[in-house]
Amino acid sequence: MLENWILTILVSLGVGSILVMVALFMLLKNNVHAKIFWNEIVLENITNFVMDQSKEQRILNSVSYNAVKGDPESVINCIDKYCSQYEWAMNVGDEKGTILDKVVEEADPSVALELGTYCGYSAIRIARLLKPNTRLLTIEFNPEFASIAKEIIEIAGLSEKVTILEGHSEDIIPQLKKKYEVETLDFVFLDHWKERYAPDTILLEECGLLRKGSILLADNIIYPGAPEFIKYIRSNKRFECTSYPSHLEYMKVEDAMEKAVKDPGAAAMLF
Numbered sequence: 673m674l675e676n677w678i679l680t681i682l683v684s685l686g687v688g689s690i691l692v693m694v695a696l697f698m699l700l701k702n703n704v705h706a707k708i709f710w711n712e713i714v715l716e717n718i719t720n721f722v723m724d725q726s727k728e729q730r731i732l733n734s735v736s737y738n739a740v741k742g743d744p745e746s747v748i749n750c751i752d753k754y755c756s757q758y759e760w761a762m763n764v765g766d767e768k769g770t771i772l773d774k775v776v777e778e779a780d781p782s783v784a785l786e787l788g789t790y791c792g793y794s795a796i797r798i799a800r801l802l803k804p805n806t807r808l809l810t811i812e813f814n815p816e817f818a819s820i821a822k823e824i825i826e827i828a829g830l831s832e833k834v835t836i837l838e839g840h841s842e843d844i845i846p847q848l849k850k851k852y853e854v855e856t857l858d859f860v861f862l863d864h865w866k867e868r869y870a871p872d873t874i875l876l877e878e879c880g881l882l883r884k885g886s887i888l889l890a891d892n893i894i895y896p897g898a899p900e901f902i903k904y905i906r907s908n909k910r911f912e913c914t915s916y917p918s919h920l921e922y923m924k925v926e927d928a929m930e931k932a933v934k935d936p937g938a939a940a941m942l943f
């Protein structure tokens with residue numbers, strides 16, 4: 673009698689575990705939030721604990737071992753390969769990276785600003801397209817990410833073109849004119865926390881950092897989305913907006929980038 677009870681409990685536990693695993697598998701397959709939560713919170717923390725290092729450190733290790741020093745393309749390819757095959761990370765990625773490249777080429781900036789450096793992937797994409805005597809300033813508030821980005825940008829051979837400014841965007845933007853000798857910005861890539869897109873765009877305008885024809889490009893317009901920014905920029909007559917549909921980095925999930933050109937007609941009249 674007792675044996676039957678134990679058997680029933682064991683079978684129930686076994687069936688229950690299988691059902692939980694199937695449900696988890698289906699959830700991870702079909703739900704992007706669950707997939708990112710699983711990768712970023714569960715798997716990443718377990719791997720960090722086991723290896724006693726962060727994912728960003730592992731990205732740096734992969735670049736140090738596999739990329740060709742002084743070759744930005746090989747650093748970009750190495751990060752894309754690592755993040756698509758081993759561990760997802762929040763770089764703009766190869767697909768949206770191609771859109772970023774096109775917009776940077778269109779802007780042909782003398783001074784460019786990036787909000788959100790992370791490991792330096794997009795900074796490398798932007799800086800490799802910059803002409804001589806031009807520069808990219810990139811803002812990052814996480815000291816570990818800033819220092820990893822510095823090393824990766826050094827491996828790419830682009831340290832002379834890129835200055836990492838460590839701190840909060842809202843604190844650094846007002847210092848750009850005096851402390852970093854920026855007159856106006858030709859190109860701004862917004863890729864930090866999404867709720868800062870709108871207030872930082874307004875701050876850039878208030879600080880007189882946007883000129884006629886300045887080009888803004890914002891990532892993650894659909895996933896995770898930046899509704900406040902989209903509402904602000906599309907309803908603002910000073911900006912001409914274009915949407916570039918794409919996919920979230922290293923995933924088959926819809927995303928888009930938004931380009932906003934400040935006073936484009938007025939800029940054309942200057943030439």
Ligand SMILES: C[S@@+](CC[C@H](N)C(=O)[O-])C[C@H]1O[C@@H](n2cnc3c(N)ncnc32)[C@H](O)[C@@H]1O
Nearest residue numbers: 763764788790793794812813840841863864865
């Ligand atoms: C999506 S990642 C940037 C990815 C990077 N642009 C790339 O494509 O390689 C966002 C980064 O912005 C940083 N960040 C978020 N809010 C910020 C803020 N207000 N000021 C400075 N850095 C910020 C985060 O620490 C994170 O590293």
